[in-house]
Amino acid sequence: MRHARLTVDLDSLAANYRTFRARAPDGAAAVVKADAYGLGMNPVAARLASEGCSRFFVATEAEGLALRETLAADCDIFVFSGEVSAAGLFPVANQPSQLRAGPVALHVDTGMQRLGFAPEDVPDHAEVVLLLTHLACADTPDDPLNALQLERFEAVAARFPGVPVSIANSAGILNGVRGIGRPGIGLYGGNPYSGRDNPMRCVATLEGQILQVRHVPAGESVGYGASRVVTRDTTLAVVGAGYADGVPRLLSNRGEVALRGVRLPILGRVSMDLTQVDATEVAIEPGDWVEFFGPTVGVDEVAAWSETIAYEVLTGIGRRVERRYPATAVGV
Missing domain, CATH: 2.40.37.10 (Lyase, Ornithine Decarboxylase; Chain A, domain 1)
Known part of the structure; x- marks a missing residue:
């Protein structure tokens, strides 16, 4: 007998997803890495797929392969680490060694100093299906780094006309940032903002x-x-x-x-x-x-x-x- 339990309200999860989808100009994906932030990747992703979500982000190839068994073939799975050898997953390439023949997503580091290509090093020869970056301070909308990162990213995006972009996390979507949204913490009921009331439903x-x-x-x-x-x-x-x-x-x-x-x-x-x-x-x-x-x-x-x-x-x-x-x- 277990004496601790986690109850996951999938209806509230779906409601939060619909909130993001309505606010994201080009629709919303879902970040389900780390076992959907501890809530259970497969049941969470299955419910989000039933709501029309067709793009999912995970951290590692192992997570992606586990998710692939749950989702239909027409759902796209992107792997943030960029280390992918298996079929059926899209690497998010962060450095030249992760480029491959076939479609990839490209990650542009515009100010986080984590993974990603520096703007001046983004390659032009890859078959790019998605161009993305990550905002460091979206939870604080007035932080000047947000505008600087967007400026840097748009300069790169101009070199890839017609390629979809993904910039916004949970807070970024609510702030009106363009592209395909990538909500994470807000899906699961956490507050996307610092110092503001939480607009999300408890999950x-x-x-x-x-x-x-x-x-x-x-x-x-x-x-x-x-x-x-x-x-x-x-x-x-x-x-x-x-x-x-x-x-x-x-x-x-x-x-x-x-x-x-x-x-x-x-x-x-x-x-x-x-x-x-x-x-x-x-x-x-x-x-x-x-x-x-x-x-x-x-x-x-x-x-x-x-x-x-x-x-x-x-x-x-x-x-x-x-x-x-x-x-x-x-x-x-």
């Missing part, structure tokens, strides 16, 4: 099951290192999920969970398999499920407590966590 809910209820007298300590001493008689819920399941350890003594919409503070250190919660103010019993993130406690809120980003929280969900995909209404 992922991580929960842990209460294994034991303890009554702790005032003055007793909780957890490893005795890092928290309760100042009142406390009802403590011991939850069967810890950092091995993707509960960030930095939530120790600072984060919250939710039970039936009521927020409850985490007491003591998050351990590998267990987390203790102050449940003094609510009625609880073993077998109840508490929300670590979801509709009450947002994933970006958890990320802020954990001094990281929602991407890391989602991709950090442990392999032993049960993934659940409730029955959905395709096309709703």
Whole structure:
């Protein structure tokens, strides 16, 4: 029996995809690398394909081959690393050694200083089916680097008339950047922006099951290192999920969970398999499920407590966590 579960709302995923598709001038692809940001690549991609998505991006050839088994042959799969030897996948070429006979996508590095050709080094001889770049600061629309990157990219794109382009991530699409959108975090319910309200629907809910209820007298300590001493008689819920399941350890003594919409503070250190919660103010019993993130406690809120980003929280969900995909209404 598993005591941690991730529920993936595929209807909300589809709704988020439709939002991006409506805002992207040339339609929207989907970034499903890292097991669809931890939510399950195959069920996520299958649902997006049913919504009309026909372009998918993964990080590695192995991811692409696994995805190829799920998708129809008319769906295009692009591999960001550019290292592709198998048929049925498009390499995103980042350097001359990755160019090959046949169609490729070309990645232009316009300011990230990661993978990609420098603008002056982009080759003219390849059979280019897609020209792309990646914005470093799309989540902060007023950052001047956005305009500089677009200027650099458009100078390259002018050399490839008629070739589709892809520039915008989740925030970039909402900012109105042209081309085929490549939403990632926004598909999965994370906030595409820094310092703005989240416009996306919640997709992922991580929960842990209460294994034991303890009554702790005032003055007793909780957890490893005795890092928290309760100042009142406390009802403590011991939850069967810890950092091995993707509960960030930095939530120790600072984060919250939710039970039936009521927020409850985490007491003591998050351990590998267990987390203790102050449940003094609510009625609880073993077998109840508490929300670590979801509709009450947002994933970006958890990320802020954990001094990281929602991407890391989602991709950090442990392999032993049960993934659940409730029955959905395709096309709703």
